[in-house]
């Protein structure tokens with residue numbers, strides 16, 4: 001089964017000669033060796049996974065493990081060195097410029113860690129932006145934007161500018177903007193990482209409620225295992241560009257495939273490190 005989004009054997013090498021790097025990787029070299037021998041950076045290697053429609057799929061891993069690289073393949077902000085990226089069974093690599101633009105405007109929106117707001121536009125115009133780009137009238141787009149700002153608790157701030165808001169409020173604007181775009185897929189790249197724990201908890205609760213109500217397909221990157229387990233209906237763990245384990249949180253928690261995963265999971269196991277099973281994924 002494909003799922004809404006599927007990656008098939010996706011590899012990404014940042015550098016001028018990905019073929020040499022891919023050959024080394026196929027021979028069993030790791031990311032560090034590829035870098036030492038070719039000077040190139042491995043973003044991802046041979047990642048295949050399937051993201052079901054209508055749930056939150058959490059992607060976790062340490063810094064540099066390839067999380068952003070993976071997610072940016074979905075809207076083709078990053079082009080793979082090898083492999084396929086499918087949305088509803090269609091390979092987005094085959095899309096021409098016009099279809100790609102449509103994909104980004106109508107199907108997929110993105111929320112970034114550092115908000116990505118337009119500094120010289122009001123909060124209202126930031127949230128309305130995606131709808132304006134799609135050709136909606138200013139009045140209609142602003143009306144929808146007002147509704148989403150109310151949903152994330154920001155009524156009364158429509159005419160503020162981003163730099164007048166706290167980090168938590170800016171992130172709510174980012175979320176409202178993505179929701180206002182009315183896309184069925186939401187990519188969220190460490191959206192809550194810069195926030196203090198209480199705010200973070202609050203936004204996680206809000207995201208879970210919104211997802212349950214709206215049924216969007218959300219791909220959520222985090223380096224925080226507790227956040228991944230709280231939000232994800234499925235989780236994937238990356239290490240050095242490779243997918244180490246993927247599945248439902250409880251299944252992963254009960255049966256980590258190796259000691260690395262077991263140590264990574266220690267925090268959601270009350271500090272104890274479960275024994276790895278050494279079994280297959282999932």
Ligand SMILES: Nc1ncnc2c1ncn2[C@@H]1O[C@H](COP(=O)(O)OP(=O)(O)OP(=O)(O)O)[C@@H](O)[C@H]1O
Nearest residue numbers: 014041042043061062063064065066067068069070
């Ligand atoms: N534009 C780029 N040019 C060269 N190397 C890159 C580029 N983008 C990412 N990389 C490398 O690819 C690897 C994966 O990076 P990526 O940003 O996807 O990881 P990440 O898990 O999202 O990290 P973080 O949590 O720090 O954001 C890293 O080694 C990184 O240095």
